[in-house]
Amino acid sequence: MTMDKEYLEIRGLSVSFDGFKAVSEVDLTVLQGDLRFLIGPNGAGKTTLIDAITGLTPATGSARKSGSELIGKKVHQIARLGVGRTFQTASVFEQLTVLQNLDIAAGAGRSAVTLLRKRTSVLPAIEEALETIGLTALRDRPAGILAHGQKQWLEIGMLLVQNASVLLLDEPVAGMSAEEREETGNLLRRIGDDRVVVVVEHDMDFMRAFASSVTVLAGGRVLSEGTVEQVQADPKVQQVYLGTAAAGYLPPVTAADTAIDEKEEAAHA
Numbered sequence: 001m002t003m004d005k006e007y008l009e010i011r012g013l014s015v016s017f018d019g020f021k022a023v024s025e026v027d028l029t030v031l032q033g034d035l036r037f038l039i040g041p042n043g044a045g046k047t048t049l050i051d052a053i054t055g056l057t058p059a060t061g062s063a064r065k066s067g068s069e070l071i072g073k074k075v076h077q078i079a080r081l082g083v084g085r086t087f088q089t090a091s092v093f094e095q096l097t098v099l100q101n102l103d104i105a106a107g108a109g110r111s112a113v114t115l116l117r118k119r120t121s122v123l124p125a126i127e128e129a130l131e132t133i134g135l136t137a138l139r140d141r142p143a144g145i146l147a148h149g150q151k152q153w154l155e156i157g158m159l160l161v162q163n164a165s166v167l168l169l170d171e172p173v174a175g176m177s178a179e180e181r182e183e184t185g186n187l188l189r190r191i192g193d194d195r196v197v198v199v200v201e202h203d204m205d206f207m208r209a210f211a212s213s214v215t216v217l218a219g220g221r222v223l224s225e226g227t228v229e230q231v232q233a234d235p236k237v238q239q240v241y242l243g244t245a246a247a248g249y250l251p252p253v254t255a256a257d258t259a260i261d262e263k264e265e266a267a268h269a
Ligand SMILES: Nc1ncnc2c1ncn2[C@@H]1O[C@H](COP(=O)(O)OP(=O)(O)O)[C@@H](O)[C@H]1O
Pocket: 017, 022, 040, 041, 042, 043, 044, 045, 046, 047, 048, 049
């Protein structure tokens, strides 16, 4: 075990579907402790990029996790290297309890029967994950009764017990209440300190509140990258978001803008 920081380093990554380039020559570097948001219009290639990194779709180019090449490896090999992802729709086992879901994810080598038997002790890693995702009190309840947001947190917990150190989360707050979003943002901050976290997101308010850096994808390519302020001020970014459902993305009116307006109004008065 080294004390080196984890990182995800993507170089020249491309994905083609029958000649259509859904992801095109993408370069992306995310370091441990950085909470990176990956945004872009529908069809920009965000999910496909995650699929490529996690081995779900063939790709060319390179994606390394702390030096280990992922492209060309199988899904389970990539998971074993500590790269985990969530899907746009949560995929937990509804009939099993929260604890059983985490148990399965931890894959402690027990048979299904052992797994389903009532357990007297809980692995420390699972205890810790329960605490982190805020579901300790609900650990013996079936996952099916969880609220939408809680299911997403359980999925994140499943990645934590798998020891994933690179987490790729595909629209984790979609359909969440404002309160759940806030909780999720805080959760991402908690887990982001010692992990690489990439969050695909549509919700611009959520991004403004929690992103430490942002990469904008459009037409399969990286359009812009930087801090929230930098990408918001980028005319290229404003261009792709104009006239889309995400037009609310445009930066809010600043004090400087207001001062200019007032001056103009005064001039015309
Ligand atoms: N399996 C597939 N076969 C063909 N085209 C696909 C497939 N998956 C995604 N695409 C296309 O690739 C582009 C990127 O899709 P996607 O990665 O889902 O975008 P995003 O997640 O940014 O909304 C879209 O044009 C989509 O239609």
